[in-house]
Amino acid sequence: MFQKILIANRGEIACRVMRTAKRMGLATVAVYSDADARAPHVLMADEAVRLGPAPAAESYLRADLILDAARATGAECIHPGYGFLSERESFARACEEAGIAFVGPPPGAIAAMGDKIQSKKLAKAAGVNVVPGFLGEIESTEDAVRIAAEIGFPVMMKASAGGGGKGMRLAFNESDVREGFEAVKREGLASFGDDRVFIEKFIESPRHIEIQVLGDRHGTVLYLGERECSIQRRHQKVVEEAPSPFVTPEMRRAMGEQAVALAKAVGYHSAGTVELIVSGADTSGKSFYFLEMNTRLQVEHPVTEMVTGLDLVEEMIRVAAGEKLRIGQDDVRLDGWSIETRVYAEDPYRGFLPSTGRLSRYRPPEAGAGVRVDDGVVEGSEVSMFYDPMIAKLVTHGETREAAIDAQVEALDRFELSGLGNNIDFLSAIMQHERFRAGALTTGFIAEAYPEGFGGVEPGEPLARHLAVVAVLATLMRAERDAAIDGQLGSALRPSRRWMSQIGERCFDIAVSGDGPDRAVSIDGAAAVRAALDWRFGEAMARSTVDCEALWMRIAPTLRGAAITTRGKTHEICVSRPRVFELSRHMIAKEPPDLSRFLICPMPGLLTQLHVKTGDRVEAGQVVGTVEAMKMENNLRAPKAATIAAVHASVGESLAADFVILEFA
Known part of the structure; x- marks a missing residue:
């Protein structure tokens, strides 16, 4: 076994690899750019080596500098993480020539699967189902128009060396091809140094399902079940889960066996993923087709780890050291259900525009009891324009899919993040959506579920009543605190016990009796129920219970009441005494400025x-x-x-x- 490992990456995945390496007793080496000089992955490592300026092309993509760092620190192996150099055949070969173990597949397998055109030919030869399309090189826009028409619309245009949602365009007609073909070429060249494009049939009601494979250097290759990754935006995954609610045991075996056959055909070892496009319109489960093979660890690998009990990073390191896999195919078990959501620095209320800035507050939910957080940031970290906007991965596990979803909703409610735009509300909305909970997923889910864009989750009547009560309790706590500070007043003030609480167009008449954290409340004259608010004034996170229903939330007092963030939206709630209610409810809001010109x-x-x-x-x-x-x-x-x-x-x-x-x- 190795003694020292260098992680040729940054952020969340660098921290993830280090955690396993340290548990295995390996010394760790981090590399960093100037933008990451004080980043968590640098502070976490035993040693750290500066690569260069912030742009990735001058730092994390400099294979020569990374190899120099490995030599200088005595690292015997390099784990590339994902992205950057992880699927560069030239980097794996350079490691090999330098006598440094590459924690990943052999260079030949990376080269074979890295070219989407060539990989489809190899997959077809290995007996793997492939999507109908044109696998040759396309010289011009006119050729692309002709080929697309021959395949039949709709078609997908993809950069041959693409990945991560970059270099892809969906075309429904000739006009779409003419507009998108050159853009795909430019994105392919800018992101991957390769402007070749291929075109294939777009599968109707498509589901994106991938098979995790794991192989050693001794000829053993296993499949570790599937992941459903259909919830995507602009071909970038947002939610992943294992197993898939669509896949049957027979389908899982068929897909797994084809994935293993492909891996063996290219001499694959280490962890890898065979991605498939599946027709959700075909309930027989036979309409699945090869998309590509990712010759690296996937962002969504934690859900596979949660249901199999395996540490894929540890297995990759052991394989790189020449060890045999310690399990066989019959030993692979899928226990329960796991869901991962990707917390991004983007603003879903403004069309998911990227957001940059500093995390003025960052407090993820506490890990444990079915909750896992993989991140590479801390409070005060900066999300810059130079790197991927992902902040963290939130992973939950439950005995059933419903339990895993419910755990996600609660964990998202407990996720404190401010200082820049983020998609936590949007992720919560997906978890609560009836279609998602029913498992009726396609890669078009987001566009179909939110055709007018995202505006937050409107609360149903039970939630609105709960929030109305919480806003009153928070207002009472503020009033009681102010009343206790009576040095300047000469005598303590007794807050009102009856309040009007307005959320949106709904208003609730709330009477409160009792003192302390546990009180009796009556809503609109109904019988009193118990209500409690566990909240420290000045903090954001709170937990409330109203009529035995518990809820996590973030509370920000306002001049007119409270802003409460929970269940996928920030709710502005106005709290007032009955005698001023009529006046406050008719206050005129300012008209927004006209920016149409x-x-x-x-x-x-x-x-x-x-x-x-x-x-x-x-x-x-x-x-x-x-x-x-x-x-x-x-x-x-x-x-x-x-x-x-x-x-x-x-x-x-x-x-x-x-x-x-x-x-x-």
């Missing part, structure tokens, strides 16, 4: 294209420019037919979110 940059990014100038006439929906953010191209369209009155930005400029790019007359 401006084209505003939706996110921090680089303006790569601008197709108009002052005086040009544009039509509604016309693409007027392109902003690149986190290696993804985002087309900016005119919201209406108009004339360009002024242009305030130039191609090549780095723009802040909400920067006014141009004005319409």
Whole structure:
């Protein structure tokens, strides 16, 4: 076994690998860029080596610097994590030539599976189902239009070396192909250094299901069940679970055996994932097709670990050291259900625009009892524009799928995160959605469930009543605290016992009796029920119980009541005494400013294209420019037919979110 391991990555996955390495007794070496000099993964390691400036191309993607760091520290092996150099055949080969063990598959397997066109040919030869499509190189847009028409719309255009949702476009007609083909080529070149594109049939009602494989250097390859990864946005996974609610034991075996056959065909060892697209419209379970093989550890590997009881990082290290797998296929068991949600720095209320900044507050739910948090940040950490916007992975486990989902909802309610936009409300909304809970999933779930965008989860009547009571209890606690500070008043004040609590358009008449944390409350004249609020004034997190129903939440006192965040939304609740209620409920809100005559940059990014100038006439929906953010191209369209009155930005400029790019007359 090795004595020292270098982790050629950053953030959450670097911390994840280190935890296992330390448990195994291995010394750890971190590498870092200038942006990560004080990052948790650096502080966690036994040694740390600076690579270079913040941009990944000058630091984490410099294979030569990483190998120098391994030599200088005496690291015998390198774990690449995921992303960066993890699927670079050249890096695995360079490690091999330097006499440093690469904790991953052999270079030949990476090369074979890294090319999406070649990998599909190999999969077909190995007896694996493949999606109908064109696997050759496509020279021009006109060729792409012709090929797409021959396959039959809709089709998916993909960068051959793509991954992580980058370099992909769905085309429903010829116009979509013409608009998207060149964009796919550019994204492929920018992200992967390869502008080749292939086209394949888009599967109707598609489900994204993947098989975890694990092999050693002695010819043994196992499949460890499946993961359902259908909940995606722009082809980027948001929620993953194991097992899948769609997969039967017979289907699992068929998919697993095909995945093992492919792995053996390319001489695979270590952990890897065979990704499949499955037709949810075919209940026979036979319509599954090979998408690609990820020759690395997957972001979503924790759900497999939770249901199998295996530590995949440990198995990868042992395989790299030449050990045989300690289990056989018959030893693989799936225990219960596990769900993972990815907490991203993005604002779901503004079209999921990327968010950057400092985590002014970061307190994830406590791990244990079926809750796991994989992260690489702490309170005060900065989420920069240079790297992936994922903040943490929240993983729950339960005996049943329903139990795992309920655990997610509660854990998300307990997740304190502020300082930048985040998607916690959105993740909670998904967990509560009837369609998700029923397991009726497709890769189009988010677009179909939220066609008008995300605006938070509106509370049902029971939740609204619960929150109305909590807002009153919080107001009482504030009033009682103020009353206790009576040095300047001369005598203590006794807070009112009857309140009006308004949430949205609903208003509740609430009477409170008793003192202390446990009180009796009557809502709209009904029989009194017990209510309690465990909350320390000045803190955010609280736990309430109303009529035996418990709820975790975050409370922020306001001038008119309280802002309570729970169950996928921040609820602004107005609390007032009955005599001022009529006045407060009719207060007139200010009208928002009219911004329709401006084209505003939706996110921090680089303006790569601008197709108009002052005086040009544009039509509604016309693409007027392109902003690149986190290696993804985002087309900016005119919201209406108009004339360009002024242009305030130039191609090549780095723009802040909400920067006014141009004005319409």
